[in-house]
Amino acid sequence: MANAAIAFYQTGVYFYSFGAFINPLRESFGWSYAQISLAFSLRSAETGPLAPLAGYLVDRLGPRVVALIGISVMGLGFFLLSQTNSLAVFYIMYLVVALGASLCAPIMPMTNIANWFIRKRGRAFGLYTAGAGLSGLLVPVITWLLGVHDWRTVLIMMGAGTWLLGLPLALVLRHRPEKYGLHPDGEEPRFETETVGSAPAQGQEVEGLSVRQALKDRSFWLLTVAFMLSFAPLSAVSIFLIPYLSDPVDQHGLALAGAMAGGAVTIMTLTSLGGRFAFGWLADFRQPRRIIMALLVVQAAGLVVLANLRSVWHLIPFFVLFAPAYGGIIAVRPVILAHYFGRHALGTIQGLTMTTMTVGGVMTPLVVGILRDATGGYQWPFFVFAMTTLVAIPLLWLARPPAIQSDGPTGVN
Numbered sequence: 001m002a003n004a005a006i007a008f009y010q011t012g013v014y015f016y017s018f019g020a021f022i023n024p025l026r027e028s029f030g031w032s033y034a035q036i037s038l039a040f041s042l043r044s045a046e047t048g049p050l051a052p053l054a055g056y057l058v059d060r061l062g063p064r065v066v067a068l069i070g071i072s073v074m075g076l077g078f079f080l081l082s083q084t085n086s087l088a089v090f091y092i093m094y095l096v097v098a099l100g101a102s103l104c105a106p107i108m109p110m111t112n113i114a115n116w117f118i119r120k121r122g123r124a125f126g127l128y129t130a131g132a133g134l135s136g137l138l139v140p141v142i143t144w145l146l147g148v149h150d151w152r153t154v155l156i157m158m159g160a161g162t163w164l165l166g167l168p169l170a171l172v173l174r175h176r177p178e179k180y181g182l183h184p185d186g187e188e189p190r191f192e193t194e195t196v197g198s199a200p201a202q203g204q205e206v207e208g209l210s211v212r213q214a215l216k217d218r219s220f221w222l223l224t225v226a227f228m229l230s231f232a233p234l235s236a237v238s239i240f241l242i243p244y245l246s247d248p249v250d251q252h253g254l255a256l257a258g259a260m261a262g263g264a265v266t267i268m269t270l271t272s273l274g275g276r277f278a279f280g281w282l283a284d285f286r287q288p289r290r291i292i293m294a295l296l297v298v299q300a301a302g303l304v305v306l307a308n309l310r311s312v313w314h315l316i317p318f319f320v321l322f323a324p325a326y327g328g329i330i331a332v333r334p335v336i337l338a339h340y341f342g343r344h345a346l347g348t349i350q351g352l353t354m355t356t357m358t359v360g361g362v363m364t365p366l367v368v369g370i371l372r373d374a375t376g377g378y379q380w381p382f383f384v385f386a387m388t389t390l391v392a393i394p395l396l397w398l399a400r401p402p403a404i405q406s407d408g409p410t411g412v413n
Helices: 002-029 033-061 063-081 087-104 107-116 121-148 151-170 211-216 218-246 258-282 288-307 312-341 346-375 379-398
Strands: none
Touching (some): 002 087, 002 107, 002 218, 063 087, 087 107, 087 151, 211 346, 218 312, 218 346, 218 379, 288 379
16 A cells, blocks of 8 residues: 555656646746657656666665655655756756656566565556556646646645655565565465466475576567557656647647646546556456457557547547556556566566666657647647557567466466
């Protein structure tokens, strides 16, 4: 629950809400969409190389130390960002925020949860990612604050909130259950639940593949590229949904008020909760890989709807299609990695996967910003991302479990 609470605040103020700052920054400094969007690309460029380091630190030092460092740096970054007076300073200070955020999520909590759960892993990730989904409730709060206060003041509030809420929660976190005389799932070990690479000796639980073994496996690379293609659309929507819906110039935009556009993000994230719970639970009983393949089709359909908005009512099918799909993918994605590669070096392996995923995160904001400046709209970027989402499906189909490892609880490939 501590991980979910940290995800609630961190995702809300850092990931979903920052799109609300785009227009205030343009009004204050006259920067273009592409110039502001470059900050989000730099964020992803920094997050990628840091992810393996964050995973390694969690494997070695435990989640509490890593979370305390990350939350402290993230809060400081918000304070520094409030003092922005030039584009270069904006980029640098935003990278400080990104540094802290990279340490406290998502590698740290995903590794921590995977170490504490095996048979109930899907349900645990469903509950954890629900915390991130509920973070959409913070978006209208941020947009309301931006309507009442200067954006610098709002950033100071966000920094203070990061410290006041995050630091006490980080102290609750614990490393592997074995360090405390406990077992995953709160039960006696069931050696057949997690075997990777070779059959376990009797009375010995196999921890999983090493980093070197994982990197040599073809499925690792297929999964990381597929995850990158599925993550890029979420990055685009989370950053640009508010500007898209509130843009008075875009002829296809709805020109909603800032608070109403922020409310759309809240509805989207809350609607995603059903997918996080339902598909996280389902991943404990069915093949996670096939679950994500089906969800990618639904996510692509939602993006096509978003690219063709003509009325506020068109947001309803977008919410119904896109939100549960991306929510389910977020919950099931770490389940696949844990099933395939085990717990031995899971933090580092997840960090390396995140590095590849952030390639899409680096390009996505910059491409969308450039196309928005060039075409005056967001339609083509959302449509292109719908198509690239579908490319991930055959990659997942080819990504079979390493050696004798089963593809989820059913043990069926």
